[in-house]
Amino acid sequence: MRLWGGRFEGGPADALTRLSVSVQFDWRLAPYDLMASRAHARVLHRAGLLTDDELSRMLDALEDLDRDCRSGAFRPTVADEDVHTALERGLLERLGSLGGKLRAGRSRNDQIATDLRLYLRDHVRHIVSRLVELETALLNQAEQHADTPAPGMTHLQHAQPVSFGHQLLAHVHAFTRDIDRLRDWDRRAAISPLGAGALAGSSLPLDPQAVARELGFDSAAANSMDAVADRDFAAEFLFCAAMIGVHLSRLGEEIVLWASQEFRWIEMDDAYSTGSSIMPQKKNPDVAELARGKSGRLIGSLTALLTVLKGLPLTYNRDLQEDKEPVFDAVDTLLLVLPAVAGLISTMRVNTARLAASAPDGFALATDLAELLVRKGVPFREAHEAVGHLVVWCQVNDKTLEELTDEELAKVSPHFTSEAREVLNVPGALAARSAHGGTAPDRVREQIIALREIVDAQAEWASGA
Template sequence: MRLWGGRFEGGPADALTRLSVSVHFDWRLVPYDLLASRAHARVLNRAGLLADDELARMLAAIDDLEEACKSGAFRPTVADEDVHTALERGLLERLGSLGGKLRAGRSRNDQIATDLRLYLRDHVRTIVSRLVELETALMSQAEQHAETAAPGMTHLQHAQPVSFGHQLLAHVHPLTRDIERLRDWDKRAAISPLGSGALAGSSLPLDPQAVAAELGFDAAAANSMDAVADRDFAAEFLFCAAMIGIHLSRLGEEIVLWASQEFRWIEMDDAYSTGSSIMPQKKNPDVAELARGKSGRLIGSLMTLLTTLKGLPLTYNRDLQEDKEPVFDAVDTLLLVLPAVSGLVSTMRVNTAKLETSASDGFALATDLAELLVRKGVAFRDAHEAVGHLVVWCQVNDKEFGELTDEELAKVSPHFGGDVRDVLSVPGALAARKAYGGTAPDRVRDQLDTLRETVDAQAAWATGA
């Protein structure tokens, strides 16, 4: 059943056969290969290479074979080298020699390049749907906590108070960019290689543009060599997948911190946390940790394919058999991780009291105090210095800003007066940052309004609505 061998006097060695076989992982391309086979059968018919009755029998056999593949009645065997070999065997079993006519004008080289594009364009839409679910979960939590003050951090040190909703939306914006990258990727992936043959096109009167349109592509490939040789569409998808993994990892890291005894910002739902086999009290953030850990797989898949592609001469080389497993693994990983993270986020309970009582810890209102002095005409350099001295004085004397008397303030700097207490309010600090993109609750609500429109459009694209 090999698709080659006419010029060989003997069969391949067992070691070569084991090395060459890919059907155990490319079998998932069955629906896409059969979809392309239907389109190819129709173009052979229009070219006069397949009679009308032959086309009808061919399409019926393809339909029957697809049902048999779905039910498990037809499965690949150890003798099938790849998905294409197995499916041709299935057609020959149903049609006899007529099944062999379908190979005219196409090669496994343009078949696999087409199948992989079809597979990815289909699955990218599913990935986008799962990303939309995570965006929606984060936005729902952000809406509830637009006015919840939280410690904003840099270097994992208390910096300035922020709206916790603002922080949650800081994880939504990267996800919207991830989706836009996938949508933009889809424009470049919407090119059909079918009709390119092994590398030079075909002398048969085929119609690659018609086949492309039937398969949902925007156009046929303009260069047959490029069509079968390059996998930049797969590498670009893997880059997008790796970036999604990095963004999930960052969110996962924050959730791990938020759920810790040291932070206690959130309580994870039992359905999305695990326990310890030895310590009965434990409640572990395994979903967040696995999201963080699996980013390494996604980054590794990208590196694998880029390394494979580096330095390959035109056109097809068997190295390209290594393009599918990284892609499949990335798709599987994202579709495994995203629903779990969405569930974790949507069910977590925010410890509002803990967040708000710690929002001003670590002299987090120091910047507000410096900006008060700036509004009074003090140069920011001098204001920064004065507030820095005040922080040191408070640390030495074990006091917070709000506990200082007018006399104590004056000792530190003549710039300080009793009006400093006007800005030593966390709600006031949040409300004051009302410029576009700021953490003021009103700006958080504006973000939500804009993000809802963006996410609705992304959801519509994923479903074809």
């Protein structure tokens, strides 16, 4: 059943066969290969290379083969080199020699490039749907906690109070960018390689543009050599996947911290936590840790494919067999991780009292005090230094900024008056940051409204509407 054995007197060595076989992983492309085969059959018919009766029989056989593949009645065997070999065997079993006519005008080179694009364009929409679920979970939590104060951090040190909803929305913005990248990727991936043949096109009167339209592509490839050699679409997808992985990892890291005894900002639902085999009291953030860990796989897949591609001459080289496993693994990883993280976020309980109590810790209102002096005409350089001295005085005397008396404030700097205490409260600090993009609860609610519109549009795109 080999598709290439005509000029060979003997069969391949067992070692070559084992090295070459790819059907164990590229079999998942069968539905897309059959979809492309139906389109190719119609093009052969329009070119006068299949009669009406032959086309009808060909399409019926392809539909029957598709049903049997989906049900498991037809499966590849150890003798099938790849998905194309297995499906041609299935077609020949149903049609006899007529099945061999379908190979005219195409090569495995343009077939596999087409199949992989079809697979990815389909599965990217599944990934976007799962991202939308995660975005929605974050938005729902943010809506509940627009007014919840929390410690905002830089360098993992208390910096300024923020709305906890604002912090959750920061992750939503990252995931909306991920979806924007995938949608932009889809525009570049919507080019059909089918019709490029092995590398030079075909002398048969075929119509690559018609095939492209039938398969949902925007157009056929403009250069047949580039069509079969290009794997930019696979590498770019893997970059998008790696970036999603990085964003999931950053969110996962924050959840691990928030759930710790040191933070105690959140309580994870039992359904999205695990325990210890030795310590009965433990509740572990495994979902968040696995999201953090899986990012390594996604980054590794991108690195692997870029390394394969970097030295390849035009056009097709067998190295490109290595393009599929990283892509499949990235798709599987994202579709596995995203629902679990969305479930964790949607079910977690936020310890609002703990957040509010710790929001001013670490002299987090110092910047508000410095900005009060700026509003009174003090240069920020001087204001910054005066508040820094005040913080040192508080540390020496074991006091918080909020506990200082008028006399103690004035002792440190004449700039400090009784007005200082007016800004030394967390709700006021949040409300004061009301500029565009700020953490003021009103701005947070505006963000939520705007983001819901974006997420709704993303969900609509994912559904194909």
